[in-house]
Amino acid sequence: MAPSGRTGPLSGLAFTPQDAELRAAARHPARRRFLTLTAAAASLAFTTGLPARGAFAAPRLEAARITEDPFTLGVASGDPLPDSVLIWTRLAPSPFEPGGGLGQEQVEVDWEVALDEAFIGVVQRGTVLAHAEYGHSVRVDVRGLDPGSHYHYRFRTGTWISPAGRTRTAPAAGADVASLRLAAVACQAYHDGYYTAHRHLAREDVDVVFHLGDYLYEYAVDPAGGARAYTDVVLPDVFNRETTTLADYRTRYALYKSDPDLRAAHAAHPFVVTWDDHETENNYAGAADENGSDPARFLPRRAAAYRAYWENQPLRAGQLPDGPDARLFRRLHWGTLAQFDILDTRQYRSDQAYDDVPHVPGPESDDPARTLTGDAQERWLLDGWGASTALWNVLPQQVCFSQRRLDLNAEAKLSMDAWDGYRASRGRLVAGAKAAGVDNWMVLTGDVHVAYAFDIKDDFDDPGSATLGTELTCTSVASGRDGARRPANWDTYTRANPHLRFYDGRRGYLRLELGRRNARADYRIVPFVTTPGASVSTAASFVTEVGAPGLTPV
Template sequence: MAHEADAHATHHEQLRSAAAGIGRRRFLTVTSAAAALAFTTNLPSAHAAEVAPASVKEDPFTLGVASGDPQPDSVLLWTRLAPRPYEPGNGMSATGAVPVRWEIARDDRFHRVARRGTVKAYAEFNHTVHVEAHGLDADRVYWYRFRVGRWTSPVGRTRTAPAHGIRVNDARFGLLSCQAYHDGYFTALGHLAEEDLDAVFHVGDYQYEYAVNAVGGARNYTDRTLPDVFNRETVTLEDYRLRYALYKSDPDLQAAHAAFPWFVTWDDHETENNYAGGIPEKDQDPQEFLIRRAAAYRAYWENMPLRMPQLPEGPDMKLYRRAHYGRLAQFDILDTRQYRSDQAYGDGWQYPGPDSEDPSRTMIGASQERWLLDGFRRSRATWNVLPQQVTFSRRKNTTADRSKLSMDSWDGYPASRERVLAGVEQAGLENFVVLTGDVHVAYAMDIKRNFDDPGSRTVGVEFVGTSVSSGKDGSDKPSNWATYMAANPHMKFYNGRRGYTTITLDGRQARADYKTVSHVTSPGGTLSTAASFVTEAGNPGLHQA
């Protein structure tokens, strides 16, 4: 396996080189010298001291395993060494690198190992591990695990994508968002882990920056006390790293990660509520905010199953990317937070006006927009799917002709939405599906070519998934249910419970099954299907299944 050793050596050099560049390129052009200093200290040297695996005396795999961004011949494998996850530094050496053995097999007993190797977990990357396992068969289930000294990680199950350009009969995905630890248990994720899925899309708010008190907020622990390190808002790199440790210690989240590969993208709370590009939520020095954004982005990459191209450079990280499932589906995963114009009239619900309707305003930035529209033109897939963060379709909150709209959603960026819809139309896409999170409720909506005219052509559909726990228990019919349904005739479904959504694609239709749990503020919530909707291939528009 000399070729694997060479590949791992190359990976290590790429990691060291990328780390050494943090804060030294674009970071220096936009932030203060203090920001540069914050992210150029304690970087991996070309000859980082190796820490003996035998020196790890406690189980380092307390945060589980994960996989992500599956391709036909490869998948990203992740873990983090954290014997004491609630302590700064994870209870590991403050410097150096720990060799971690990994293997991926065709069976769960590892009798038929497909690939194996060794990768280093660097202290400077919080002892996280990102392995790009190549040379795999397309559209196949694999099992993987890690080893350090005498310790072996839990076993994860993953799956590669189908080969490009081949016919795929069907595929099934999970849609997740918004898992506030302090608002309740991740019960929905425990149920999700029992599903039969090809992959999961998490479209933002994986963790929240808000303080978590000693009893875990709404979880109201009586059998444990959380350390005081969590009872403050996340600002520094250490804060964000510790917060991911808290979230990833949840057994339901670990189970869902271990069951399927995930495609992840962020929204605002991975950094700060309702930030827009380089502009913070509240009045703050922009340079100080970019230091915070750099910390948040680095911790996000460290803790997510993401590949090397997503490694951030200071406060910049290219997260938008494309995935294919044969000829069945093209997924254009968006970042609607990093490149957007500042919200018009504030970031809440406001009447639209000249500022919000300015044609120069953008939700996704010029480069990402060109990439997206070019991908539409080149697509040969049956389904073109847009996993992204905030509500795409219009939402009025009154039945009046002129109604307030959310300035933080695409309603606050109508020119940007119009360019995307024009791109769908010009590319001749017949089967356009948007996957959304953010709002802590579930919607099913037709995407109209002109939302002012309910009779205008339907160009696609939007499936908005509810939150995992954010918003606490919720209800089937929130207090504004009747108003929203009357004010938005393209809205076919609205539910306020917690849960997740499964998306099934085949050659005939796309189907969304909205799964809800009875409660999350105490353990043991039961699962039910609140509704199911389909849209037919070549005939966009939602019908209840």
């Protein structure tokens, strides 16, 4: 698996000409004024209290003085390559306090990777510093590992040993692997319910998990935990407000990662993560926030949110933000079986048309200059498809790609926040996929808090047009609370969208197996999340054959 973007140590990172281009990619101002991100990006880091890149000379805390467990937020791994994987933890003995209870001192942390869960066969070990400037997060890009292999990892500081995690590397480049099992999850509003789906996901036999966004929600969480309705826990008042500062976002990640089911899922599987809107603010678009504020006021918040996201996810140094900019889109491979082009559809997008309310398509939404990806990311994606030799080309991203008519009128309203509000941008990708000869094209989607299965049509308004690929939308982990098997709009949506093959409104995740002959998708569902303990079942299963796009129920 070879990622696109920068890699290497935290110090000495350099930007490429493409990075400057990305800052100007979202160029279409609508109701809110965009700010071009050039030299201003560097100064924004200081307005949010973020440190400069590089090494730090802070005093060092003697690990023996840490008297409470610093590994309260668990461990994680991510972005597996044939010879390496990124392992992560964050020290926080008092996770809900500013700085996690460690102040501004550096802490020395040992790490080790082994072939077995007893850590008898240790293959690599080392020591790294946890810096307060990075929220005392720790990440190690462990290199020199064997392709297609499972490993166990853990961290130690002083007398404290972290929980152990299990991870794996990708197959060797060019390896003709027979299959890949993955899961896709999204949308885990803590205040909407328990992470029961993650508890079951931790027990699934999958190779990798794709998190498609809304890992965090910026909304206030009351002392009772919202829909969790705690009777034996009172959350601190620090959570009962919207996140806007770096300290707010760091503490909110601590709340989310305090959940044992989320920690279990991370410990069980490597994750590949990308963000949507709520990791920063609802429905933001590029430098434009939800409320039409001056971008100069919003971008410091975006810088804080992006920084906290990187600190709390198993991401390499190549994704370290520079002020309000971060290169999150990247490419991974699984031998010759699959290419994954992970998108960022928030940072570079044009502002939503028609004040971001459902609307019949018109001149504003269909302006050819509008983009959901930005020009540089779009070219990167199309070039990647053109060069791909993988059997499956998979596009993990955030918002509904397929057309979704919201009513039965001849001129139906569409969502302006999804690809329907950027039809020219979608059309360029469809044309690019066709031109590249992408035969086995699959889109993985989050955002909408329901499970969908779509046939991607050459012309969504003509049910008889060619089917080009498959879109699988995972439902939410918790967002939307319990949901329902058939939401109130189920009949309208299924009648208005003949290419919609499945629709379920309950919580859960998607399990997908890619093979040499076909791919099988299982929609794993839990019946409730507002109380713990729900069982998991498969609501529906579909197969799509290699060389014959389209979904067939199993």
